[in-house]
Amino acid sequence: MSAVLLRRSESITLAYYQPAAARVVLMLLVLCGDCFASDRSxxxxxxxxxxxxxxxxxxxxxxxxxxxxxxxxxxxxxxxxxxxxxxxxxxxxxxxxxxxxxxxxxxxxxxxxxxxxxxxxxxxxxxxxxxxxxxxxxxxxxxxNDAKARSWFREAAEAGIPEGMFCYATAFDNAIGGAPDIAAAKLWYGKAAERGTTKARDALVRLELNGVVTGARCD
Known part of the structure; x- marks a missing residue:
């Protein structure tokens, strides 16, 4: 039993006098004492x-x-x-x-x-x-499997991972797993760049200058 928890006898005494919500909290603490102890171990x-x-x-x-x-x-x-x-x-x-x-x-x-x-x-x-x-x-x-690659990059990007945003942008930029999409590539390079991804800023500049297929790599 965790040292920070009330002794069982004290819990029972207090629970008798406390409102229902407090009794529930005390019971959870008693039951989960070993859980807390195992975390610290x-x-x-x-x-x-x-x-x-x-x-x-x-x-x-x-x-x-x-x-x-x-x-x-x-x-x-x-x-x-x-x-x-x-x-x-x-x-x-x-x-x-x-x-x-x-x-x-x-x-x-x-x-x-x-x-x-x-x-x-x-x-x-x-x-x-x-x-x-x-x-x-x-x-x-x-x-x-480029289609699966693009799908996983999308999941990472939508989860808010800047590296995922960059990788998802490269898929649109370089037609990985689907057709190229310059607007989508700019969007996701921009999102990654806003979060401090330097290579996304560089790719965005090249995209503005050269159009699609910048050759930016996610690896």
Whole structure:
């Protein structure tokens, strides 16, 4: 039982005199004491190690973006080991599944990466949706499907992920998974640029100058 909770005897005494709403709150605290205790028992060290080795600079869930790792610099083997250990401690943290996916992705184990990204996406990670779209777009040791790539980019963009907005714009710009659409490309490049995505600003300038098919890449 969590130390911050009332002792059971005290809860019962107070509940007798308190209104119904207070009795409900007290009962929930008593019943959930072990839940709070288990949250505090999670090993912060394993989670921090995974974060330090595999978090993405553009992931809104990253706890410290100044310590995040660019994909090209990610050390895949230790990152995968650390993130698997962290997930065993805190399986509910979506960013850990996303970061494990990045580690597998860096190794080229793209089927494993997809499974990790899907778990992260199911838990609500917009960043994972971006990387699933990239897997489908590139098709390296994985299914190549531009229509699915565009669909995942759309989900990430509509979830408010600036990297997803950029990727969705590249789909309209370069006719990935559908017809080109200069207006839509400008719209989503603009949204990403407003949120600080430098490459989106650069692509928007090229689009204004050259029209569609700027060659901007999402990878």
């Amino acid at each position: 999670v090993s912060l060290e394993s989670v921090q190690t995974c974060d330090g080795l595999a978090s993405a600079p553009w992931d809104p869930d990253a706890p410290d973006r100044s310590r995040a790792v660019e994909f090209r610099d990610l050390r895949a083997v230790p990152a995968a080991m650390a993130c698997r250990a962290a997930i065993a401690e805190a399986p509910q943290l979506r960013r850990l599944h996303f970061q494990l996916g990045r580690a597998y992705d860096r190794q080229g184990a793209n089927q494993d990466a997809y499974q990790a990204y899907r778990r992260a996406s199911d838990l609500g990670s917009g960043a994972a949706k971006v990387n699933i779209g990239i897997l489908f777009r590139q098709g390296r040791r994985f299914e190549k």
